[in-house]
Amino acid sequence: MLPKRIYQFVVIYLAALGGLLAIKLVFALSDYVIPSPADLWQTARSVFNRYLGDVLDTLAVAIVGHVLAIVLATVVAIIGRLTNWVGALIKVAAYNLQAYPIVAVAPIIFILLGDGLASRLLIAAMICYFPLLLSFIGIFAEPVADIEHFYTITGRMRWQLEVKIRAFENNAKLITVTAGSATLAMVGTIVAEFFGANAGIGYSLRIALYQSDMAKVLVALFLIGIFTSLYLALLERIGLWLQHKLLLPKGGAL
Amino acid sequence: MCARTHGMHLFAALLFSALLVAGCGSAPPQGASEPINYRLKWLFNVSVVGDLYAEAEGLFAAEGLQVTVKAGGPEKDAIKELELGHAQFGVASADQVIRALAKGSPVVVIAQLFQQNPLQWIYRPDRSRFQTPDDFRGKTVGVTFGGNDETVMKALMAEGGLGEDDLTLFSVRYDYTPFYEGRVDLWPVYRNAQGVIIGDKLRRAGEAAAFFDPAAAGVRFVANSVVTTRAILEEHPQTVQKFITALLEGWRRALDPANAERVLAMIQEHDRDTAPPLLREQLEITRRLVRPDAEARIGRIDAAAWKQTEEIMLAQNLIPAAVNVTASLVSP
Numbered sequence: 277m278l279p280k281r282i283y284q285f286v287v288i289y290l291a292a293l294g295g296l297l298a299i300k301l302v303f304a305l306s307d308y309v310i311p312s313p314a315d316l317w318q319t320a321r322s323v324f325n326r327y328l329g330d331v332l333d334t335l336a337v338a339i340v341g342h343v344l345a346i347v348l349a350t351v352v353a354i355i356g357r358l359t360n361w362v363g364a365l366i367k368v369a370a371y372n373l374q375a376y377p378i379v380a381v382a383p384i385i386f387i388l389l390g391d392g393l394a395s396r397l398l399i400a401a402m403i404c405y406f407p408l409l410l411s412f413i414g415i416f417a418e419p420v421a422d423i424e425h426f427y428t429i430t431g432r433m434r435w436q437l438e439v440k441i442r443a444f445e446n447n448a449k450l451i452t453v454t455a456g457s458a459t460l461a462m463v464g465t466i467v468a469e470f471f472g473a474n475a476g477i478g479y480s481l482r483i484a485l486y487q488s489d490m491a492k493v494l495v496a497l498f499l500i501g502i503f504t505s506l507y508l509a510l511l512e513r514i515g516l517w518l519q520h521k522l523l524l525p526k527g528g529a530l
Numbered sequence: 531m532c533a534r535t536h537g538m539h540l541f542a543a544l545l546f547s548a549l550l551v552a553g554c555g556s557a558p559p560q561g562a563s564e565p566i567n568y569r570l571k572w573l574f575n576v577s578v579v580g581d582l583y584a585e586a587e588g589l590f591a592a593e594g595l596q597v598t599v600k601a602g603g604p605e606k607d608a609i610k611e612l613e614l615g616h617a618q619f620g621v622a623s624a625d626q627v628i629r630a631l632a633k634g635s636p637v638v639v640i641a642q643l644f645q646q647n648p649l650q651w652i653y654r655p656d657r658s659r660f661q662t663p664d665d666f667r668g669k670t671v672g673v674t675f676g677g678n679d680e681t682v683m684k685a686l687m688a689e690g691g692l693g694e695d696d697l698t699l700f701s702v703r704y705d706y707t708p709f710y711e712g713r714v715d716l717w718p719v720y721r722n723a724q725g726v727i728i729g730d731k732l733r734r735a736g737e738a739a740a741f742f743d744p745a746a747a748g749v750r751f752v753a754n755s756v757v758t759t760r761a762i763l764e765e766h767p768q769t770v771q772k773f774i775t776a777l778l779e780g781w782r783r784a785l786d787p788a789n790a791e792r793v794l795a796m797i798q799e800h801d802r803d804t805a806p807p808l809l810r811e812q813l814e815i816t817r818r819l820v821r822p823d824a825e826a827r828i829g830r831i832d833a834a835a836w837k838q839t840e841e842i843m844l845a846q847n848l849i850p851a852a853v854n855v856t857a858s859l860v861s862p
Contacts, residue, residue, distance in 0.1 A: 303613075307633035308610065308630040309610045309614065383704060387705050391701070391703070472703055482676065487676055488626060488630070
């Protein structure tokens with residue numbers, strides 16, 4: 277799974293790059309608009325190590341923000357499923373809050389929290405939290421009637437068991453949603469760095485754009501794509517591992 | 531990821547390329563009636579007053595040109611638009627022009643709008659006085675890393691013999707709080723735009739504001755200029771001549787004190803967030819930056835300042851080799 281994701285990304289990246297180079301060739305554009313392969317190679321050699329460090333920095337913040345968002349969304353979704361009105365309230369609040377574009381909210385966060393780690397983390401968590409919450413509420417509030425009925429009528433139903441049943445029955449959805457939101461966490465972190473932080477690949481991208489250096493932008497995009505693909509692949513593996521090791525008891529049934 | 535999704539990604543990449551191709555290579559103006567796009571460097575405000583005036587007063591039309599003045603912004607790059615054929619004329623900063631030349635862009639400068647760079651540093655004169663770069667020693671100085679204010683500040687530091695350890699460079703963003711709180715001693719502003727607004731806020735808070743002008747320390751880094759491509763210049767010299775005539779006439783009239791009320795009303799339509807008294811002050815300062823003395827010709831290209839700008843960028847390794855920028859300065 278892991279090499280496949282990387283392979284897919286590299287193919288897409290090279291196809292897009294090839295398209296750009298074809299445009300450059302056809303319209304005789306200078307390296308200022310679209311860098312030549314030599315310019316790209318030269319830039320990659322000069323900034324690769326620095327950008328690699330920046331991407332890893334960004335990825336680390338994105339992962340922590342993502343984990344925070346998952347934990348928070350899980351807790352809130354479990355609470356939200358208890359009664360209809362609490363769940364409905366949380367859903368409405370989540371829909372409304374996620375409607376605010378992060379670019380509008382980010383400056384306020386940076387003014388209040390400064391341009392350090394806290395702001396990056398909060399924005400990364402925020403941008404993936406609400407989609408996660410809405411999906412988790414939907415999953416945890418939906419009874420699995422066939423299975424739950426047995427435990428309910430035998431009086432053995434506990435909230436922990438209810439959550440476990442619903443999580444197990446929807447594990448594919450949970451994995452997909454969680455992996456999907458990882459991309460959002462990465463995007464959120466990069467946006468945060470672009471707007472206000474002083475570290476990470478988003479910050480480096482901002483400087484490259486200030487300098488109109490498309491070669492640097494393309495190198496940064498390559499690294500972002502590679503590491504986002506790696507993170508997604510890792511999450512899918514963790515999801516499969518959880519499915520097999522944690523949700524399935526030793527007997528093979530609940 | 532399934533093969534279908536993979537295919538969709540490839541399709542999206544191809545579609546993007548096709549759209550880009552479709553937008554590329556618009557021909558330069560073939561005749562007087564061809565539409566012309568003029569891409570500015572920044573949003574509509576007092577810094578583009580002459581450009582707006584030329585359009586609003588029909589000066590381009592009087593020359594037989596159909597010109598659309600388009601607002602710039604942080605994501606807009608006039609030189610790239612020129613090459614892609616999306617614009618025929620544009621406004622670019624000197625560092626953009628030199629970077630583009632270093633990458634083989636066929637850009638040429640046909641007028642220099644600001645004779646004095648509006649980029650200056652605001653400070654509180656009651657706390658510290660900044661007359662020379664040596665006064666920066668031990669102070670906290672705001673710069674936008676990657677921006678041309680960083681380049682100018684580093685040139686000033688070199689001029690004053692200051693190293694990175696002699697002062698603290700503070701990363702500047704849109705939030706002025708660190709300056710208002712006094713955590714940063716010098717903050718970069720455009721003298722005729724934010725400089726007026728921040729100065730006004732300080733005045734309201736009972737504080738004085740002063741400005742450090744890099745030119746006073748011998749660093750003459752060129753600001754915004756009007757650019758086009760060499761192909762347009764060579765193949766359509768009359769169009770270029772007409773365009774620049776109308777544009778500079780627009781600037782001359784916009785900065786004429788006799789037209790001030792009319793100009794302020796026009797700017798107010800585009801810049802509703804700035805109070806009229808501040809707009810008036812901005813216009814007055816813009817006048818001094820574009821035309822430092824009554825004898826100065828609007829649009830004059832200061833070749834010596836361009837040469838110094840190139841030397842600064844070369845010294846800071848912002849370009850790999852000299853580009854001989856003076857060869858790309860053309861007064862039509």
